[in-house]
Amino acid sequence: MxxxxxxxxxxxxxxxxxxxxxxxxxxxxxxxxxxxxxxxxxxxxxxxxxxxxxxxxxxxxxxxxxxxxxxxxxxxxxxxxxxxxxxxxxxxxxxxxxxxxxxxxxxxxxxxxxxxxxxxxxxxxxxxxxxxxxxxxxxxxxxxxxxxxxxxxxxxxxxxxxxxxxxxxxxxxxxxxxxxxxxxxxxxxxxxxxxxxxxxxxxxxxxxxxxxxxxxxxxxxxxxxxxxxxxxxxxxxxxxxxGRNIEEQFPYKEYKKGQVLLEVKNLNYGNIVKDASLAVKAGEILGVAGLMGSGRTELAKTIFGEYKATSGEIYVEGKKVKINFTRDAINNGVCYLSEDRKKEGLVLGMSVGRNMTLSNIEKYENKFKRIDQNAESKDVEEYIKKLKVKTPSSAQLIKNLSGGNQQKVILAKWLLVAPKVLIIDEPTRGIDVGAKKEIYELLNELKSMGKAIIMISSDLPEVLGISDRIIVMSEGKISGELAREDANQESVMKLAVGIK
Ligand SMILES: Nc1ncnc2c1ncn2[C@@H]1O[C@H](COP(=O)(O)OP(=O)(O)OP(=O)(O)O)[C@@H](O)[C@H]1O
Ligand SMILES: [Mg+2]
Missing domain, CATH: 3.40.50.300 (P-loop containing nucleotide triphosphate hydrolases)
Structure with missing residues (x-):
């Protein structure tokens, strides 16, 4: 032709x-x-x-x-x-x-x-x-x-x-x-x-x-x-x-695991999330695999209080908590980083820097309720550098950044909050091959700090590459759990399509 x-x-x-x-x-x-x-x-x-x-x-x-x-x-x-x-x-x-x-x-x-x-x-x-x-x-x-x-x-x-x-x-x-x-x-x-x-x-x-x-x-x-x-x-x-070679795309590291930070028992959301039970420990990344529409995001949003659970229990550090709104989740140290970032994660008319600090702005307030801009910009500059955000300055409007760089800013925002439990939905969607590795390294860093991470991803090599343990969802249910050693393309896919 x-x-x-x-x-x-x-x-x-x-x-x-x-x-x-x-x-x-x-x-x-x-x-x-x-x-x-x-x-x-x-x-x-x-x-x-x-x-x-x-x-x-x-x-x-x-x-x-x-x-x-x-x-x-x-x-x-x-x-x-x-x-x-x-x-x-x-x-x-x-x-x-x-x-x-x-x-x-x-x-x-x-x-x-x-x-x-x-x-x-x-x-x-x-x-x-x-x-x-x-x-x-x-x-x-x-x-x-x-x-x-x-x-x-x-x-x-x-x-x-x-x-x-x-x-x-x-x-x-x-x-x-x-x-x-x-x-x-x-x-x-x-x-x-x-x-x-x-x-x-x-x-x-x-x-x-x-x-x-x-x-x-x-x-x-x-x-x-x-x-x-x-x-x-x-x-x-x-x-x-x-402009260089990248070795080891998935830098997996194992750390000593601590207590269970988040436990979910028999959680239901209408007919969409069915009887989900899971637990994730400090120092652990729990991967969540499954086909699109299997209820992974809905499970995350129910834990986070964005959807109101119809029944079930949630425990943070062993203590039963009531999560009716996302505020309740955040106050209990549970955060959710959404997959649909443009709609849910960014204030498009605001600067790159303020988008990073917005959900945690109290951290920078001095005793007169004024924002300490030096402290704020120190954090912002650090994360711009760490995640290699391509922007002329932290004052640039977020809407002017390329798609992948917007994603990095959202990620920085939740990494700055550093909650006890971070639920992260499709963390590297749209991110270039070099920056993906930086993100995995940051997740490892959170792990080493004793945080618990739940990572939802459709990128199977990624789930297999950096999770300590994997649960698989199918039709709103958790259809199985795999140890890192037992997880591979085939074993995950079988569970994802509902084959026992
Ligand atoms: N409307 C705009 N105003 C100012 N800068 C912009 C605008 N649109 C794009 N840019 C800048 O131009 C550069 C190229 O951006 P572009 O969106 O073309 O990148 P890309 O290759 O598509 O990246 P990605 O893989 O992240 O989508 C970036 O530095 C971006 O911030
Ligand atoms: Mg682009």
Whole structure:
């Protein structure tokens, strides 16, 4: 299929934001009928480059050619009419509309006579597109009632409804299960067969090797190089991205375990969390594996008081506690770091620094109830450095940070609170390969301080790599528990799909 003229040629693209040179002389070509991976660390400029292509941002300089002709992309509509569709990293579905209304948003089918939206028609057509990606969700469901993963599916279905020749996917699989990811890959392959140029951004190396033809690497806003995927391996790619080799991706350390810090007995939340019992000790990471929708996040939110348990008991350091609201959990030293960070974890209009300290601001108040800014900025600067948050300063607004760097800030926030029990949901989703390791090391540090950690993750190598013990959930129940030594891909998956 290849070796005609490229579908897309971006040449010497440069873009600055106040205080940040996001892109400098970056080149990118992509062919129809190929999947081009765009890779690089958090903040390397991937999303910015793709936002320029899709008309969200204006470039400062450089040229863009589509199908051999130079084009001026001045806005989202122009990009769409030129055949460019982007599925953003930050999901942009509207919670109070139905699935179908979201899919046809801006493209509504209205009745000629009444001007009303043809609910039945868009429901039927949505179902068709959802079927294509193997998603069984009912199109008339309100989006606020569905999971992050399902929202992602809606974005993809939405892209399919537009007749695009360049489709950009910015980290599409971060919230998908293995099964859904496989389905998505089938869809992407069919797009490829149709001659579409797919540009694919992901931090998951195995995905690049599974579906991409070519990989283009950016580092610090600059073009590093490109390779055919068949000509490179994991280590070479990591080296291109971070400029060095990374040994030992999962730095597991064992510490002496202390008393049980959190114990949950027969916890129920409606029909969603069923009879869950677990215990986690000081100095221990309890991994929680399971397919998406198995109730892992709901279990966490019930423990945290975000959902009100219908029955069951919770003990902190052996003492029975009543958790009716999240405040109760926090006051008892139990914190939850959410998977849907944009919605639940960040104040987008606030600075990087204040986002880190907000939930713990009392710590910095002096006796006159004034914030001691020196103490605050000392902590902030320490964590910016530790987690390698890419930002011009701690005063930068959080919304201007790249997706992965926003995640690091949220993580810093809870690490600063350093609760007794930290429940952490998908800690490295969207985080680059170098920074993942820093996060594992911070979790180890918390472990060494005698904290108890519950880590929910869909990244199986990660669960296996850094947990001391693993529980697996299936259909709202804890279907089994595995010691670190007995846990492997197979034993976990068996429990996850409910095979005894
Ligand atoms: N609107 C903005 N205002 C200011 N700076 C911005 C803005 N958008 C992006 N940046 C900065 O530009 C740089 C590149 O960001 P970009 O989002 O393109 O990174 P990325 O490669 O997509 O990273 P990630 O893997 O974390 O998503 C970062 O330093 C980011 O903070
Ligand atoms: Mg990005």
């Amino acid at each position: 290849k070796e005609q003229k490229p579908m897309l040629k971006m040449t010497k693209i440069t873009k600055s934001f106040p205080g940040v040179k996001a892109l400098e002389d970056v080149n990118l070509t992509a062919f129809g009928g190929e999947i081009t991976a765009l890779m690089g660390e958090n903040g390397a400029g991937k999303s910015t480059l793709m936002k320029i292509l899709s008309g969200v941002y204006k470039k400062d300089s450089g040229t863009i050619e589509i199908d051999g002709e130079e084009v001026q992309i001045t806005g989202i509509k122009e990009a769409e009419s030129l055949g460019v569709t982007i599925i953003h990293q930050e999901l942009s579905v509207l919670p109070n509309l139905t699935v179908a209304e979201n899919i046809f948003l801006g493209n509504e089918k209205t009745n000629k006579f009444t001007g009303r939206i043809e609910k039945r028609l868009i429901n039927e057509r949505s179902k068709m597109f959802l079927d294509q990606i193997g998603c069984k969700i009912d199109p008339s469901t309100l989006v606020k009632n569905i999971s992050v993963g399902e929202k992602q599916m809606i974005e993809i279905a939405k892209a399919l409804t537009k007749n695009s020749k360049i489709i950009i996917m910015d980290e599409p699989t971060t919230a998908l299960t293995d099964v859904e990811t496989k389905k998505l890959f089938e869809v992407i392959k069919s797009l490829k067969e149709k001659g579409i140029a797919v540009i694919y951004i992901s931090h998951r190396m195995e995905e690049i090797f599974a579906i991409c033809d070519k990989v283009v690497v950016l580092r610090d806003g600059k073009y590093v190089g490109e390779e055919r995927v068949k000509d490179i391996d994991n280590d070479k790619l990591i080296n291109m991205m971070v």
